[in-house]
Amino acid sequence: MSISTPGGPERRPTVVSTGKKPAAGRPAAADKPAGGKAGAGKGPARQTGGKGRKPVTPVKVSQGRAWGPIALFVAVGVLAVGIIGVGAWAVYQGSQPWQKRADAINGIVDFRKKDKNLVKGGNHQPGTIKYDVSPPVAGPHNQAWQNCMGDVYDAPIANEHAVHSLEHGTVWITYRPDLPADQVAKLKAKVQGKEKLMLSPYEGLDKPISLQAWGFQLKVDNADDGRIDEFIKTLRVNASIEGPTALCDQGVTATGTTPRDNLPNNMPEQPTQ
Template identity: 90%
Template sequence: MSISTPGGPERRPTVVSTGKKPAAGRPAAGDKPAAKAGAGKAGGGKGTPRPGAGGKGRKPVTPVKVSQGRSWGPIALFVAVGVLAVGIIGIGAWAVYQGAQPWQKRADAINGMVDFRKKDKDLVKGGNHQPGAIKYDVSPPVAGPHNQAWQNCMGDVYDAPIANEHAVHSLEHGTVWITYRPDLPADQVEKLKSKVQGKEKLMLSPYEGLDKPISLQAWGFQLKVDNADDSRIDDFIKTLRVNASIEGPNALCDQGVTATGTTPRDNLQNNMPEQPTQ
């Protein structure tokens, strides 16, 4: 750089030497090359090592997977619902299968049932009307000769014993006759009443001398149980009511004898209505 003064010649500036030589291969302070544009920006320059590029930069952090325990509550609930559904379907299918079976087979499946139709075919022929008292080998009787008048069996509940001769005629018409010991607890009697009262072709009465607390009769069938909670009572009623009739489903159960007492009423024989034809 030259400095010119007015009216005089140009003078060059005096360079003051420090006596030091620049280091070999090292440019002087004023001769450093300008940094390239963008150098020094994060991730832009060549001097900045990139992750994974083999440089000495920081390695990427691998995410830590948090292992969560399996939620067993919903799984257990799902399994329980599935098992319940399968059980309901299975029970329903079994009920349909059972309902499709002939009533005789369903009767045979009732545990403890005595089938007198197999034991004594003459006993269950029916239509044998006799006046007066009749001796029966089975107690309570399930079939055999009987009075021409039947006991009313429209869900009647009798609080005293009734005549066997009238009751057997009701059995011939398809009635289920439930009998119980006179000393059966009142709550048990009430349960039996609830099964009978107001339901056609059912009747209930106490019976002296039973060898079991409760005995059920249909024409040719008998079942004895210890208490009114026995589920076989309902099975017996469902299976044999009407089905066990040998006079068909239209046999009458009304207009019969409604009085109690063990002596048959022969004077009613000529007043009984005609039986409908099948």
């Protein structure tokens, strides 16, 4: 800037240099932002107190299938189906005529099909009778029957009386005299005190145990054979040709293989059907 004075030439102001240069890299004071430090205002404002923080998405952990409960459920289902099936089969079997159920017993021999004359019944004869089947299952017999109210005989009984009991619907279980005591005890438990059943030892059996009903026979090796119960269930009373009311009491209670012909003739008798 020039300064003019009255009446004189224009003079330029003298510039005095201090000899100092601005520090390298430092901006001039005018270049500094006002009201803040260098770097202030850069980037987003810092949040405090957790406000405004982006919510964290929970991490899902993948779990395998619970095979234990599934396996248990399947097992229970299979068991239930099995029980229902067995029950249905039992009902079906029970609804079958007893003759068909008898035919289904493995090993049973039906003499009714072999000899119809053998099972006619009502053929009373005195004295000793020869039987083709041992133990006998039908045919002529003594007028007196063997008591069959769940009687357990510890010695052989007469065939002639026993066959008459079969005609009344009895199941007669026989066994070899040398059958082990525990086996005999099991047979005794099936018979004792139950009407239309009787048990006795029998000489000369070709199997340890033989079961007889009127016209039927089954031979087994031991008292644990399930067919014994099936034979009893199917043929007791049902095999009678004199009906379910045929007597089992008031019969012969003595043992011995010789028939008793000297018994009173007034023993009650049932008419043959």
